[in-house]
Amino acid sequence: MRSSRALLGEALREGKAPAWQRRHVLDLDDFSLQELELVLHTARAMKDVLRRDVKKVPSLRGKTVVTLFYEPSTRTRVSFETAGKIMSADVINVTNSGSSIEKGESLLDTLLTVQAMAMDIIVLRHPHSGAPYFAARNLGRSSVINAGDGTHAHPTQALLDVFTLQEHLGSLDGKRVVIVGDISHSRVARSDLWALTRLGARLVLCGPPTLMPWDLLKGRRDTPGHPFASVEVETDLDKAIEGAEVIIALRLQKERQGAGLLPSLREYARLWQVDPERLARASPNVRVMHPGPMNEGVEISPEVAHSAQALVQEQVTNGLAVRMALLYLLCGPRELGA
Ligand code: CP
Numbered sequence: 001m002r003s004s005r006a007l008l009g010e011a012l013r014e015g016k017a018p019a020w021q022r023r024h025v026l027d028l029d030d031f032s033l034q035e036l037e038l039v040l041h042t043a044r045a046m047k048d049v050l051r052r053d054v055k056k057v058p059s060l061r062g063k064t065v066v067t068l069f070y071e072p073s074t075r076t077r078v079s080f081e082t083a084g085k086i087m088s089a090d091v092i093n094v095t096n097s098g099s100s101i102e103k104g105e106s107l108l109d110t111l112l113t114v115q116a117m118a119m120d121i122i123v124l125r126h127p128h129s130g131a132p133y134f135a136a137r138n139l140g141r142s143s144v145i146n147a148g149d150g151t152h153a154h155p156t157q158a159l160l161d162v163f164t165l166q167e168h169l170g171s172l173d174g175k176r177v178v179i180v181g182d183i184s185h186s187r188v189a190r191s192d193l194w195a196l197t198r199l200g201a202r203l204v205l206c207g208p209p210t211l212m213p214w215d216l217l218k219g220r221r222d223t224p225g226h227p228f229a230s231v232e233v234e235t236d237l238d239k240a241i242e243g244a245e246v247i248i249a250l251r252l253q254k255e256r257q258g259a260g261l262l263p264s265l266r267e268y269a270r271l272w273q274v275d276p277e278r279l280a281r282a283s284p285n286v287r288v289m290h291p292g293p294m295n296e297g298v299e300i301s302p303e304v305a306h307s308a309q310a311l312v313q314e315q316v317t318n319g320l321a322v323r324m325a326l327l328y329l330l331c332g333p334r335e336l337g338a
Helices: 004-013 033-050 075-086 107-116 131-138 155-169 187-198 254-259 265-272 312-331
Strands: 064-069 090-095 121-126 143-149 176-180 202-206 246-249 287-289
Touching: 033 155, 033 187, 033 312, 064 075, 064 107, 075 090, 075 121, 075 143, 075 312, 107 121, 107 131, 121 131, 121 312, 131 143, 143 155, 143 312, 155 187, 155 246, 155 287, 155 312, 176 187, 187 202, 287 312
Parallel strands: 064 090, 064 121, 121 143, 176 202, 176 246, 246 287
Antiparallel strands: none
16 A cells, blocks of 8 residues: 555645645644645755755745744754745744843734734744644734644644654654653653654653653543554553664653652653663664753763764754745745745
């Protein structure tokens, strides 16, 4: 049977591919397989642009993108800015520090102010889950991309994760992927769950039971059609990692330590750190990913973080391609000329 990826490639060549319908990218929970594949296919074309000597295309000339970040970021903010600039958009960066947010301006007023300056796309990171939905509901003209909201979702990170895995493994159907760490509070893991299960990966979630996303998993064993019916939970990392083809280590949010959800950092590292001994139990070609920033020596050992199996830097590069693809799709397809 041909994969959905091959079928999409064929449909695109024949001009029969599904058209992009979205004005906003808020989460992946409602993305169809075809939509996921369309973004990934577009990102592959963008990666070709990144391989050129002159990394500049006119596709978004005349378009304006604002990154509106209420939380710190290196990867997501810089890659959206770079993606926009490579595609000739005008990009403006706004952070809480140094803007009128510091004077107490509300999120709604800030959004309306930015929209009033004719921004085509607002890339929003916010500590409150749901903030991008609020933005999308209240903005009549600008598109919204969720760049991470509270503990809810980080769709562009999940898209770059699956893009990176497809580059290495081809189809993800049936691949054993272990996500280890503070899954409950990880917006990356929550978006990864939707993307990876839709692409057919066999997911194993591992970590302390207090940090499992039980809200998403509830009823998965006895509800027909549950999206996470096939997801396994295994608290013992040595068992979870057995035969794994991919391990995604998550940043331990150290602020959880005082809340009684974790043992000490030392105990956490002993039980759930991805280190060379544990890696030896995985598939010989195992790939290790981490969304960054990493706490080396806590959830991942420095040896593994900088090993040949680690795809951390590739994830960053691919983040650029995926974010170019989303800006491109949201602005309406144009020629990717030189
Ligand atoms: N992975 C990620 O979102 O990193 P930043 O916080 O640096 O954007």
